[in-house]
Amino acid sequence: MTPPVIILVRPQLGENIGLAARAMANFGLSELRLSCPRDLWPNPSAILASASASQVINKAQVYYDTDASMADLHYVFAATVRPRRMEKSVFIPSEAVGQTLPERWGILFGPENAGLSNEEISKANALIHIPTSPLFGSLNLSHAVAICCYEWGRLLSLPPHSCKNRSSEEASKLDVSLLLDHLEQALEESGFFLPAHKKEKMVWNLRSVFQRARLTQQEVRTLRGAVRALKGTS
């Protein structure tokens, strides 16, 4: 069992980045990624707030594209506060970390003001929802990270679970993303996305199907071959 990679998408406040890094160190997580942070990196207020969790904060990787920030991961949860109308499984944190997960996995957290976009969420395999009071749902970003890290730490002190055997390695997010790009382009050329204003929703729906299926590398190859064959370009 490996701990998740924590990806903060468009984080605004250095303090929250630093406090998230500190919470990660508290519970044995080490890999922090920042996708399009608002402020310049390295950010002195993040370093100050990390309270010497230097092995996390100093190794944080910055990406200028959220797809790139998760390209090498094989399973990604998106943390959401508000329910979203999407065809994805929703887990509370204790259930999420208890899933049978591939070695490289991560959790996406959205920015303080607005959370993740629907497009970002559509690229995740499943959702993590931290249940909060109906009267005051607005969680601080670093608290959301800390609660997920805490649940990971809590899991480690439980007896180890058996894990499922899969005959082929699980596909990376990049493999799946390339497959979906290929499928979308083929469908675009075939005139599938009509009327045009419905395209975005149709794309999300298709993406959700394949994200949910947790494809293996072999399945990605098979599906790409199938798209080529159907298009008559194999």
Add this chain to the structure above:
Amino acid sequence: MTPPVIILVRPQLGENIGLAARAMANFGLSELRLSCPRDLWPNPSAILASASASQVINKAQVYYDTDASMADLHYVFAATVRPRRMEKSVFIPSEAVGQTLPERWGILFGPENAGLSNEEISKANALIHIPTSPLFGSLNLSHAVAICCYEWGRLLSLPPHSCKNRSSEEASKLDVSLLLDHLEQALEESGFFLPAHKKEKMVWNLRSVFQRARLTQQEVRTLRGAVRALKGTS
């Protein structure tokens, strides 16, 4: 079951007081007490950090004596990071909130720099210990409060269950089977199943992807449309 009173003993940073109040509101707690806060109260940075958890922060009570801050409570946990040599029961947060407790109970949290004194701890009924990495045990005060509040909230919603956020009805086995027949026939016509002796294995692989995805009726329609479009027969 009533939620605990949260008592911050000698808190130093207004931000942490505000973030603790916010976490309390997130999980349905409302009673915050401050024993000998370092800075004048009301503290503007605490109010700012509370992010409008005004029903908690505006009602926070200030005490100049920790004994007085817990005088009306019938059971008090002291939160500690370091183990203490004391003859007291130690609970992790999930166990602590699950105890049979009197109606008026609380949790004491010490200051950022040093935690609670041994004398303060000696006055508590039991200890709460949040397990952390042996390499980096220093928890942010507001995170410690948030984790205890989160466990309280989790207890209220027990037993945990995952829910599927699905807006369309799950497809029947027949719907999925017809989709797969359609896909296979289209692929057959496109010359996909070559060499022929591998066809059976390829079909199984494709079927397992779509069975695993647990498609909705809407998704089955979308996928049938996609196959038609790719074949140029839509």
